[in-house]
Amino acid sequence: MNGVLNLLKPPAMTSSDVVFHVRRILGQKKVGHTGTLDPGAAGVLPVCIGRATKIADYIMHGDKEYIAEITFGMETDTQDSYGRVTRVSEGDITRKQLESILPGFTGKLLQKPPMYSAIKHEGKKLYELARKGITVEKPPREVYVHKLELIRGMQNRFLLRIRCSKGTYIRSLCADIGRGLSACAHMSFLMRTETCGFRAEDAYTLPEIEELAGGGKAAAVVQPMEQAVSFLETLRCDPYLYRFLTNGTPVDLGKANLRVQADTNYAVYCKDELIGIGKKAGNTLKLVSMLKELGDSRR
Numbered sequence: 001m002n003g004v005l006n007l008l009k010p011p012a013m014t015s016s017d018v019v020f021h022v023r024r025i026l027g028q029k030k031v032g033h034t035g036t037l038d039p040g041a042a043g044v045l046p047v048c049i050g051r052a053t054k055i056a057d058y059i060m061h062g063d064k065e066y067i068a069e070i071t072f073g074m075e076t077d078t079q080d081s082y083g084r085v086t087r088v089s090e091g092d093i094t095r096k097q098l099e100s101i102l103p104g105f106t107g108k109l110l111q112k113p114p115m116y117s118a119i120k121h122e123g124k125k126l127y128e129l130a131r132k133g134i135t136v137e138k139p140p141r142e143v144y145v146h147k148l149e150l151i152r153g154m155q156n157r158f159l160l161r162i163r164c165s166k167g168t169y170i171r172s173l174c175a176d177i178g179r180g181l182s183a184c185a186h187m188s189f190l191m192r193t194e195t196c197g198f199r200a201e202d203a204y205t206l207p208e209i210e211e212l213a214g215g216g217k218a219a220a221v222v223q224p225m226e227q228a229v230s231f232l233e234t235l236r237c238d239p240y241l242y243r244f245l246t247n248g249t250p251v252d253l254g255k256a257n258l259r260v261q262a263d264t265n266y267a268v269y270c271k272d273e274l275i276g277i278g279k280k281a282g283n284t285l286k287l288v289s290m291l292k293e294l295g296d297s298r299r
Contacts (some may be wrong), residue, residue, distance in 0.1 A: 043192030062196025079171035098169035
């Protein structure tokens, strides 16, 4: 089985837990998720199976969309509702006040990674250090918030819709918004509604997948790799290039009839088959991820 499963992760389960359950349900060894979602959060978690694990990084780098609840009046050490309260503030934040500050948190931002995160420092994850009371100052990272919209709410509790780049911490965004209003704030709810085109309304829960697997129908809900890489630019090569591509030989762009942009990942097709992910390297097209089994590449 090769493809991507659009899974709806429940709260109180880690992304690694999800992978464990999918392996068990589908009887597949090669399974990987496409980016950690906080244990307390719910939402879309695409899971790659078989050869599709090679495209996990490409899906992971796509934009994300979230629905988050920001609650004012309290900060925690984890920046969400599961942490220890570290600071409180008095007074109510109004809808008008919140709306006035949101534009300042869109576009390119420098965001300091939270201590309770999976980012590593000298081989240790930050949350492992944080649990031991060790604090590490990591340099701010550049993220991009495409859209930040107030959906509804009043008197210190508001729902936000956020569309952002990979690596954006919504917990940190909520805490920073609070500080921007001279108040304390934390993220009290989070649901990821989309990642790289995989949407929550199309996702399946683990019990649904288990039921389908019991009836021998699980493969029907696994997106084929051709569909899973549809967010990439497509490059269709002449049939004579088939043996070069399937052997991993770089294609001379000066001789081939191909227009390839630098710093762009392409889903490379030849003879109507998805061969792999290609990228320009000098004056050649090089496959950086082979998606076709070499066993069926000889024609």
